[in-house]
Amino acid sequence: MQKFGNMLSYENQGVPFLHLSSFEKQAWLNHAFATRLGGVSTGVYAAMNLGFGRGDSEKAVLENYRRFCSAAGFSIENLVATAQTHQTRILRVGASERGAGILRPKPWHDIDGLVTNEAEVSLCVYGADCVPLLFADPVQRAIGVAHAGWRGTAAGIAAVTVSAMEREFGTRANDLLVGIGPSIGPCCFEVDEPVVQAFLRVSVLADAHCITEQGNGKWKIDLWEANAQILRCAGVRQIEKGMLCTRCHPDLLWSHRATGGKRGGMCGILSIRG
Numbered sequence: 001m002q003k004f005g006n007m008l009s010y011e012n013q014g015v016p017f018l019h020l021s022s023f024e025k026q027a028w029l030n031h032a033f034a035t036r037l038g039g040v041s042t043g044v045y046a047a048m049n050l051g052f053g054r055g056d057s058e059k060a061v062l063e064n065y066r067r068f069c070s071a072a073g074f075s076i077e078n079l080v081a082t083a084q085t086h087q088t089r090i091l092r093v094g095a096s097e098r099g100a101g102i103l104r105p106k107p108w109h110d111i112d113g114l115v116t117n118e119a120e121v122s123l124c125v126y127g128a129d130c131v132p133l134l135f136a137d138p139v140q141r142a143i144g145v146a147h148a149g150w151r152g153t154a155a156g157i158a159a160v161t162v163s164a165m166e167r168e169f170g171t172r173a174n175d176l177l178v179g180i181g182p183s184i185g186p187c188c189f190e191v192d193e194p195v196v197q198a199f200l201r202v203s204v205l206a207d208a209h210c211i212t213e214q215g216n217g218k219w220k221i222d223l224w225e226a227n228a229q230i231l232r233c234a235g236v237r238q239i240e241k242g243m244l245c246t247r248c249h250p251d252l253l254w255s256h257r258a259t260g261g262k263r264g265g266m267c268g269i270l271s272i273r274g
């Protein structure tokens with residue numbers, strides 16, 4: 001086991017994967033984040049590309065899923081994929097949705113978050129700089145994932161996911177554990193004014209110390225802290241930041257900015273054990 005940022009790195013069958021220590025301690029859960037290593041894709045997708053529809057061969061992507069799932073303890077048949085478009089719609093899924101978006105086409109669009117309380121329904125969330133969020137309610141035994149790029153972060157998808165779990169499962173925010181996976185860090189997420197304005201319009205972020213002016217018409221935004229602040233305002237107390245920046249680790253992780261968009265995609269998976 002190695003440590004990257006706050007995250008624990010393991011390797012099984014030649015495939016590395018990452019854990020958050022707080023989620024690892026939850027024996028009722030299995031979770032893992034992929035890296036860009038250990039897959040069969042070639043060229044700009046080398047090697048562990050888990051993004052369909054990026055131009056890579058579908059056969060290679062499926063084989064990557066098989067390898068990643070086998071290494072990290074998931075069944076490919078149980079995966080359910082999001083349909084991320086930087087919005088805030090959350091979908092409740094169950095056993096009948098297993099395989100959607102991986103082994104068969106997904107019947108939904110514009111879904112940036114998934115929630116379930118069924119075991120062996122493995123929720124996938126994608127990113128290559130965008131922030132993947134994992135949610136676990138050990139009291140109601142319910143879970144969720146959400147994709148928070150800067151748009152989703154500013155639109156409050158973290159809080160929308162908490163609300164969805166409250167509504168669907170009777171979750172109390174107080175009981176929730178939320179994990180922040182590998183994504184672009186405050187060190188590297190430089191933006192210009194329109195993005196900053198979008199954050200300043202969110203009252204809980206305006207004074208939250210997640211924006212730093214660089215002085216050259218550029219700002220840096222801390223998406224990890226922005227999501228954490230939104231979660232705290234929603235009543236969540238247990239938040240673990242992985243503190244692992246994709247842009248700083250281009251040999252280990254997919255980063256949209258580091259590759260100029262010519263890249264594969266990473267996946268985080270969370271499921272309730274059967």
Ligand SMILES: [Zn+2]
Pocket residue numbers: 184185186187188245246247248
């Ligand atoms: Zn960085």
